[in-house]
Amino acid sequence: CVPIDVRVSFMKLYPRSEVGKRSSLNFYLKECGLVGKVDMSIPAMNKIYETANVEGMRKVSEYCIKDALSCQELMVKRNIINDYREKASIAHIPLFDDYATYGLG
16 A cells, blocks of 8 residues: 555646645646535534534535545546556556655656
């Protein structure tokens, strides 16, 4: 298992001049034609955790699951894993080293 930071991978794909300060999951989802994420502020999430409201906890879990699935959808849409795998194969290095050490992605 190679942990990959989706945002870092996409920051390498999109020039800073094109992205500016909009480098967010929602920005990249829209750029790739995917459905945007569920919005929930950190203070709202903290308040739900403090009150342990069942309906609120359901919304938090929906938010977290959607975020995780959105990251997976982005990786599949742009073929990120296979690109890393191909570069690692060409360079004759382990996939983890490609992403974590050499930054070939």
